Amino acid sequence: xxxxxxxxxxxxxxxxxxxxxxxxxxxxxxxxxxxxxxxxxxxxxxxxxxxxxxxxxxxxxxxxxxxxxxxxxxxxxxxxxxxxxxxxxxxxxxxxxxxxxxxxxxxxxxxxxxxxxxxxxxxxxxxxxxxxxxxxxxxxxxxxxxxxxxxxxxxxxxxxxxxxxxxxxxxxxxxxxxxxxxxxxxxxxxxxxxxxxxxxxxxxxxxxxxxxxxxxxxxxxxxxxxxxxxxxxxxxxxxxxxxxxxxxxxxxxxxxxxxxxxxxxxxxxxxxxxxxxxxxxxxxxxxxxxxxxxxxxxxxxxxxxx
Amino acid sequence: xxxxxxxxxxxxxxxxxxxxxxxxxxxxxxxxxxxxxxxxxxxxxxxxxxxxxxxxxxxxxxxxxxxxxxxxxxxxxxxxxxxxxxxxxxxxxxxxxxxxxxxxxxxxxxxxxxxxxxxxxxxxxxxxxxxxxxxxxxxxxxxxxxxxxxxxxxxxxxxxxxxxxxxxxxxxxxxxxxxxxxxxxxxxxxxxxxxxxxxxxxxxxxxxxxxxxxxxxxxxxxxxxxxxxxxxxxxxxxxxxxxxxxxxxxxxxxxxxxxxxxxxxxxxxxxxxxxxxxxxxxxxxxxxxxxx
Amino acid sequence: xxxxxxxxxxxxxxxxxxxxxxxxxxxxxxxxxxxxxxxxxxxxxxxxxxxxxxxxxxxxxxxxxxxxxxxxxxxxxxxxxxxxxxxxxxxxxxxxxxxxxxxxxxxxxxxxxxxxxxxxxxxxxxxxxxxxxxxxxxxxxxxxxxxxxxxxxxxxxxxxxxxxxxxxxxxxxxxxxxxxxxxxxxxxxxxxxxxxxxxxxxxxxxxxxxxxxxxxxxxxxxxxxxxxxxxxxxxxxxxxxxxxxxxx
Numbered sequence: 001x002x003x004x005x006x007x008x009x010x011x012x013x014x015x016x017x018x019x020x021x022x023x024x025x026x027x028x029x030x031x032x033x034x035x036x037x038x039x040x041x042x043x044x045x046x047x048x049x050x051x052x053x054x055x056x057x058x059x060x061x062x063x064x065x066x067x068x069x070x071x072x073x074x075x076x077x078x079x080x081x082x083x084x085x086x087x088x089x090x091x092x093x094x095x096x097x098x099x100x101x102x103x104x105x106x107x108x109x110x111x112x113x114x115x116x117x118x119x120x121x122x123x124x125x126x127x128x129x130x131x132x133x134x135x136x137x138x139x140x141x142x143x144x145x146x147x148x149x150x151x152x153x154x155x156x157x158x159x160x161x162x163x164x165x166x167x168x169x170x171x172x173x174x175x176x177x178x179x180x181x182x183x184x185x186x187x188x189x190x191x192x193x194x195x196x197x198x199x200x201x202x203x204x205x206x207x208x209x210x211x212x213x214x215x216x217x218x219x220x221x222x223x224x225x226x227x228x229x230x231x232x233x234x235x236x237x238x239x240x241x242x243x244x245x246x247x248x249x250x251x252x253x254x255x256x257x258x259x260x261x262x263x264x265x266x267x268x269x270x271x272x273x274x275x276x277x278x279x280x281x282x283x284x285x286x287x288x289x290x291x292x293x294x295x296x297x298x299x300x301x302x303x304x305x306x
Numbered sequence: 307x308x309x310x311x312x313x314x315x316x317x318x319x320x321x322x323x324x325x326x327x328x329x330x331x332x333x334x335x336x337x338x339x340x341x342x343x344x345x346x347x348x349x350x351x352x353x354x355x356x357x358x359x360x361x362x363x364x365x366x367x368x369x370x371x372x373x374x375x376x377x378x379x380x381x382x383x384x385x386x387x388x389x390x391x392x393x394x395x396x397x398x399x400x401x402x403x404x405x406x407x408x409x410x411x412x413x414x415x416x417x418x419x420x421x422x423x424x425x426x427x428x429x430x431x432x433x434x435x436x437x438x439x440x441x442x443x444x445x446x447x448x449x450x451x452x453x454x455x456x457x458x459x460x461x462x463x464x465x466x467x468x469x470x471x472x473x474x475x476x477x478x479x480x481x482x483x484x485x486x487x488x489x490x491x492x493x494x495x496x497x498x499x500x501x502x503x504x505x506x507x508x509x510x511x512x513x514x515x516x517x518x519x520x521x522x523x524x525x526x527x528x529x530x531x532x533x534x535x536x537x538x539x540x541x542x543x544x545x546x547x548x549x550x551x552x553x554x555x556x557x558x559x560x561x562x563x564x565x566x567x568x569x570x571x572x573x574x575x576x577x578x579x580x581x582x583x584x585x586x587x588x589x590x591x592x593x594x595x596x597x598x
Numbered sequence: 599x600x601x602x603x604x605x606x607x608x609x610x611x612x613x614x615x616x617x618x619x620x621x622x623x624x625x626x627x628x629x630x631x632x633x634x635x636x637x638x639x640x641x642x643x644x645x646x647x648x649x650x651x652x653x654x655x656x657x658x659x660x661x662x663x664x665x666x667x668x669x670x671x672x673x674x675x676x677x678x679x680x681x682x683x684x685x686x687x688x689x690x691x692x693x694x695x696x697x698x699x700x701x702x703x704x705x706x707x708x709x710x711x712x713x714x715x716x717x718x719x720x721x722x723x724x725x726x727x728x729x730x731x732x733x734x735x736x737x738x739x740x741x742x743x744x745x746x747x748x749x750x751x752x753x754x755x756x757x758x759x760x761x762x763x764x765x766x767x768x769x770x771x772x773x774x775x776x777x778x779x780x781x782x783x784x785x786x787x788x789x790x791x792x793x794x795x796x797x798x799x800x801x802x803x804x805x806x807x808x809x810x811x812x813x814x815x816x817x818x819x820x821x822x823x824x825x826x827x828x829x830x831x832x833x834x835x836x837x838x839x840x841x842x843x844x845x846x
Contacts, residue, residue, distance in 0.1 A: 030401065077585040084343050084543065087404070088535045089584040095532060096577035103571050120570065164693045168686045175684035178646060179698045179757060180672035219528055223408050230405050235688075263416040270409025271390055278395050278402035 005136040007253055009208050012143035015244040016201030017221070018228025019150055022240045024194040025229050026163075027187050028170035030083075033074060033090035035222035036097030037067040037195045041202025042212050043101060043117060046126040049207070051108055051116055056128050056207060060146075064199035070097075071195020075188035094222050102214040122213025126206050143204055147241075150197055154237045166190055170234075198225070231273060233280030310442050315565035316558045321449040322518055323557020324456035328511035329530060330537030330549035331463065332504040338480040338544040339500045340392065342403050346410035348531040350387055351508025353414045354380025355516045358509075359427055369430045376516075377509035383414075384505020388498050411531065419524045426523035429516030452514045459510040460550060466503070467546075476500055480544070529573070533560075536580045542590020551591060599624045599796050600645070600765055605654035607640050614640040616820035617654065622765070627787060627797045629807045629828070632817035633840055638800045639681060641817070642769050645798070646678050647671050658765070672698075677763035679754045681770040681800075687743030691734055691753055694742050695725045698760035725760070732756040748779055755786075765796045772803040784810055808832065816840065 017038055024031045045063035048054040054062075074093055081089050107116035117123040129139050157163045169176045169186050177183060206212050228247065232239025251269065255262040329348055336344045344350075358376025361367040367375075391406040433451035437444040467473035478486040479496045487493050515530065516522045537556050541548025559579065563572035601621040607614050615637040622628040630638050643649045645656055647668035655662050658674055666674065677698075686694050729735040732752045737745060742753060751771065758766060768787075772780050780803060787810045790797060801807045807814060808828040816824040816831055818840040824831050831837055 030404065077581070080585050081588045083400070084337075085539060085584060085588055087343070088539045089581055091532065092536065092577040092580040092584070096574050096581065099571070099574040099577065103574065161696060164689060164696055167689055168693075168697050171686040171688055172684050174648065175680070175686065176697070177648075177668040178672065178678055178680075178684075180669050180761065181697065182667075182669045219532070220412070223412075227405060227408070230401050261420075264413060264420060267409045267411070267413025267416060271406045271413065274402045274406035274409065275390070275394050278399040 002136045005140040007249060008140045009136075009143045009204075010253075011245055011248045012140070012147045013201045013205045013208065014224065014228070014248050015147050015241050016150060016197055016204065017225045018232070018240040018244050019154055019237060020194040020196075020198035020201065021225040022194075022229040022234070022237065023154060023157075023166065023197070024190050025226065025234055026166040026170050027190045028173070029078070029187060029191070030087045030226060031078075031090045031191070031194065032087055032219070032222040032226065033071070033094040033097075034194065034198045034225035035217045035219070036094035037071055037198035038202035038205065038221065038225070039097055039101055039212075039214070039217035040067045040070055041199030042206035042217070043104075043123065043202075044199070045203030046123055046206040046212060047106070047116065049128040050123075050126055051106075056203075060200055060203040063203040064196040067199025067202065068192045068196035071198075072188060072192040074195075075191035076184075078191070079184055079187055091219065091222065094217075095219070098214045098217045101217070120214065122211060123206075124211045126210045126212065128207050130210075139208070143208075146200060146204065150200065151237045151241060158237065167234075227270065230280055231270075239280065312562060312565055314443055315561040317443060318446065318449060319558035319561030320554050321445070321453040321557075322561070323554040324453050324460075325511045325514045325518070325553075326533050326537045326556050327550045327553025328456055328459060328507050328514075329534035330541055330553050331460070331546055332508045332511070333534055333538040334541065334544055334546060334549045335476075335500055335504045335507075337538070339476060339497055340397075342392065342400065343407070343535070343538075344387060344391070344501075344504075345404065345407040345531065346387055346391065346414060347384075347407075347504065347508060348534045349411045349414040349527045350383045350505060351380050351512035352515070352522065352527050352530065353418060353512075354378075354383050354505065354509040355429070355512030355522055356418055356422070356427070357383075358513060359429070359522070362430075363427075372430060372516075373432070373513050376513040377506055380509025380512060381502045381506040384501040384503075384508065385498060387505075388501035392497070392501075393494070411527070415524055415527055418527075422524070424524060426521045428521050429513075429519070431520065432514065432517040448518055452518045455510060455514055459507060463503070463507060464546070472499065476503075533576075536576065540580065540583055540590060545590060548591045599659060600798065601657040601660075602641075602645070603655050603657070605641070605644060605656065606652045607637075607644055607649055608652045613820050615644065615651075615817075618815075618817065618820070618822045620815045620822065620825060622796060622798060624764075624796055625791070625794065626812040627791050627799055627810055629811035629814040630798060630800045630817065631802075631804070631807055631814060635819075636817040636840075637820040638817055639769060640820075642678065642767050642798070642800055646676060646767060672761050672763070675762075675764035676767065677758040677761045677765075678767035679751075679758050679769055679771060681773060683747075683750045683754050685742040685745075685750055685754055685757070687741065689742055690739050691729070691742050691745070692725060692738040694753060694757055695728055695760045698757050728756050728760050747774060751775070759790075763795070765798065766790065767798045767800070769800050770802055771799070772801060772806050780806055 017034060020037065021031060021034045041063040044066045045056070045059045048059035048062060049056055074090070078086055078089060101117065102120055104117050105119050107114045107118055115125055165181055165186055169181060169183060173183055224247070228243040229240045231247070232241070232243035251262070251266050255265060258265065329351065332347050332351070333343060336342065336347065355376045357379030358372035361371040361375045362369050387407070387410055391410050392403055395402050395406060431448045431451070432455060433447055435447035437446050438450065467477060475486070475491050475496050476499070478489070479491060479493060483493060515526065519526070533556060537549055537552045540555065541550070541552035556576065560572050560576050563575045567575070599622050603619050604617050605615055605619070606617050618637070618641065620628070630641060632638050640649065644651050647663070647666065651664065655664060657663070658676060663671060663674065686697065689697070726735065729738055732755065734749060734753055734756065737749065742750065745753060755771070772783055775783065784806055787797060787799065799807065799811060811828055813826065814828055814831045815822055816837050823836045823840060824834040
């Protein structure tokens with residue numbers, strides 16, 4: 001059973017990573033910096049619980065805020081670049097963060113041993129969960145509570161005016177300006193929220209794995225971050241969640257029996273999926289059909305029109 | 307470390323930088339024609355270099371055969387990437403091709419890991435001679451060889467683009483796709499050919515990277531992809547002269563940072579340099595217009 | 599209401615707009631016409647802030663609006679439509695109108711947080727009314743991109759009106775319309791004028807311009823070549839030359 005709890009935890013923080021890219025993607029910005037914010041969250045939270053002896057929850061919040069602050073700072077210069085240039089600029093930023101942690105030493109002596117991040121060795125012994133006697137099931141419930149809170153907030157945001165504003169900016173920046181939308185404010189806000197969510201995800205990740213190092217936060221992770229919402233379609237948070245479950249649960253874990261071949265299949269499946277459904281598994285039209293399916297008011301409306 | 311060492315570092319960096327220039331040109335060529343970035347380009351180039359190794363390792367051909375084989379294989383891979391990641395995906399969905407080529411990047415990486423069991427493979431040097439000494443400085447012979455091959459490759463490419471009908475078609479499609487089609491050019495054919503040309507060029511770069519490092523390992527693909535993109539962006543998307551200059555700059559800068567600090571820190575500065583560069587001059591070195 | 603003085607915009611060596619002056623009085627329909635490439639669209643983009651002028655000034659109700667960023671010009675009372683319709687295609691018709699709710703007239707009644715989280719109920723009445731006025735009520739929940747061409751034009755106009763502007767910039771609203779639709783547009787513009795809107799109409803379609811405008815300014819190669827009532831302008835030899843090549 002522990003295997004499934006553990007898998008659910010993995011899916012949980014990958015979902016958070018995907019959701020952090022989801023809100024940024026809605027404004028039409030493709031950010032490969034999410035892995036960097038995830039790394040910041042992981043290191044900050046780990047240092048707070050291990051070195052400063054904090055409780056996990058405040059440590060997570062501070063980690064999220066730290067990542068959000070960084071995202072906000074990146075958001076302003078990133079406004080000057082669009083499209084592919086933004087992809088590459090954020091890629092460079094994400095790599096810079098990773099390489100920073102590659103060179104980051106901050107160790108303090110605790111009894112006999114020295115603990116804390118140590119460059120390429122990484123940061124070991126982030127053992128808040130076992131030290132406080134949490135069972136795997138409890139950790140899983142905790143992770144998914146956080147996921148549910150974040151996904152719920154984003155789901156609600158999608159229905160709010162601000163959610164529509166985000167999508168309007170993603171659709172057409174010129175038209176958005178002409179209806180009075182402040183592009184700078186909207187894009188930087190989206191980036192900051194995305195940074196916060198990635199920071200939370202990173203904090204959970206650090207405490208799940210207990211050992212983090214810079215290689216965990218490479219371009220592959222950044223790609224995963226944008227892959228979930230793109231595969232899931234940008235219309236709904238559920239797309240991102242489904243994509244994270246599909247990729248981590250099915251492709252990564254479910255196909256483990258294929259051994260090495262699994263990794264081959266993974267790349268090939270992405271290529272195939274994009275050929276068959278270039279707008280994601282759940283695109284705008286599908287999302288509307290689904291919405292109709294679940295909304296009786298809508299359905300009656302259709303009946304009346306027919 | 308004295309002044310001489312820093313100059314020496316810059317010279318080595320400039321020589322090796324020509325490989326970055328080639329990768330940058332490959333990215334830029336495809337962008338020029340399709341307005342798309344092929345994220346799997348560098349991985350494809352290295353995969354081509356790996357294929358070249360099949361000649362001496364499995365078929366008993368002489369060591370020099372890796373070079374032509376690498377180049378040819380990389381051209382074929384370039385076309386395959388076009389077919390799988392671009393040909394059937396609508397032009398209007400930029401995210402889709404971004405993802406499909408990232409998928410292809412992962413796929414190529416895994417194929418390499420799978421077929422070599424993740425072990426680094428030795429790669430022959432292009433030229434094994436004594437270093438050439440000029441005053442206090444010396445030029446590593448193998449790097450000079452790499453430099454010369456890359457320069458020849460660039461010259462051939464420029465001749466192809468500016469002196470032949472094929473090159474004219476490519477440039478026409480890059481500038482006015484609709485008008486070019488009306489003039490009877492087959493867009494798909496030109497697009498496909500561009501991938502082949504970029505692939506051939508990448509094959510040269512991949513082989514030269516292998517030759518100057520002395521081996522190929524799956525770990526190279528990531529950094530080369532990132533450096534190639536950096537070169538493309540600093541040079542200005544779509545600008546071939548820009549990519550050449552930017553490749554040399556990045557090569558020199560990273561070697562200098564390495565001499566000044568150390569090998570683990572050097573890339574931080576390269577990345578930050580790019581980030582600052584992008585924000586200050588989003589259009590690249592040789593482009594008047596900003597954005598996109 | 600809107601006064602343009604010595605307005606110029608150069609792109610590299612090209613003088614797209616080269617020192618034009620005109621002024622629009624409150625309540626009138628002012629036409630801006632000229633052959634292709636004469637600088638009409640550039641002028642609109644300058645007025646709504648997408649371009650920064652190379653020289654000259656734009657006064658709106660007596661205030662220089664050059665330093666005002668594009669997204670703030672709507673709250674000054676300036677709204678526009680685009681030559682190539684620019685709707686948010688993957689937002690619903692309803693949401694498209696919702697976006698224009700940043701307007702100043704709404705700002706007082708809906709505080710910042712409320713505008714963010716207030717939800718649909720707050721704006722429902724206003725938007726429903728606007729949809730009924732444009733005859734789009736039955737398509738409120740469809741994606742804007744799925745509308746027919748004429749409906750998209752109507753929606754774009756409705757979106758501009760939702761901000762309750764005082765000056766409305768219409769950039770070639772008749773482009774791609776058939777005779778019947780143009781007749782409807784003619785009526786709509788007159789109705790808007792009667793409701794008190796001031797309108798800057800950029801148009802290619804001469805009959806429409808001559809029918810609905812009070813005054814017309816004619817551009818050619820970025821310069822103003824004539825200004826006056828439709829009848830005066832039609833009689834002007836310089837205008838004939840610009841349109842027909844040589845004077846008769």
